[in-house]
């Protein structure tokens with residue numbers, strides 16, 4: 412059975428993003444072994460003085476860490492190991508200020524590690540080390556980013572796509588746009604997006620690893 416890692420950030424009571432996560436879980440229960448990280452309860456560490464320097468020391472200079480330095484990077488390494496052992500990743504979040512919420516960015520900063528999820532080849536090229544993994548990104552937004560002029564103000568979509576690609580992970584996104592802009596039909600938008608998730612899982616063989 413494939414292993415799926417769900418990483419979600421849905422702090423709002425009655426969260427619409429959470430409804431999408433629950434649809435994914437309902438559709439995949441019994442079909443994949445699920446690990447669920449809820450960043451609103453267990454936040455990823457921010458890169459601060461202690462852990463950043465320890466990560467650079469280990470991942471770029473190849474030096475052994477002291478016990479204190481090892482402790483400083485432990486929570487990032489736990490998130491990294493969860494990603495490494497998953498076949499499929501679901502990343503779910505609402506757009507905040509045209510980008511991903513800071514908690515989601517902290518998760519990205521924890522798992523993109525030199526020598527673990529990417530490497531620099533002898534020729535000086537970057538190479539993702541997560542080949543074979545696939546990701547599904549579930550995003551909700553208040554405004555309708557499906558069309559210009561604001562489509563190009565969505566920095567979340569390209570950020571996540573590029574970060575996943577950098578690690579060698581093929582990703583696809585399903586978004587529920589305009590939940591505040593079209594408040595009167597927010598339930599309909601969520602319902603349509605839930606159906607899109609169900610159809611995607613049926614048609615894409617997302618969970619199949621063979």
Ligand SMILES: Cc1cc2nc3c(=O)[nH]c(=O)nc-3n(C[C@H](O)[C@H](O)[C@H](O)COP(=O)(O)O)c2cc1C
Nearest residue numbers: 423426427428505506507508509551552553554590
């Ligand atoms: C702090 C904050 C910042 C937000 N920034 C944006 C934004 O830049 N663009 C947008 O379209 N919606 C923005 N929204 C609206 C949310 O993306 C939208 O309501 C989303 O559906 C909320 O998902 P939830 O129900 O899972 O909390 C913001 C909401 C919050 C709380």
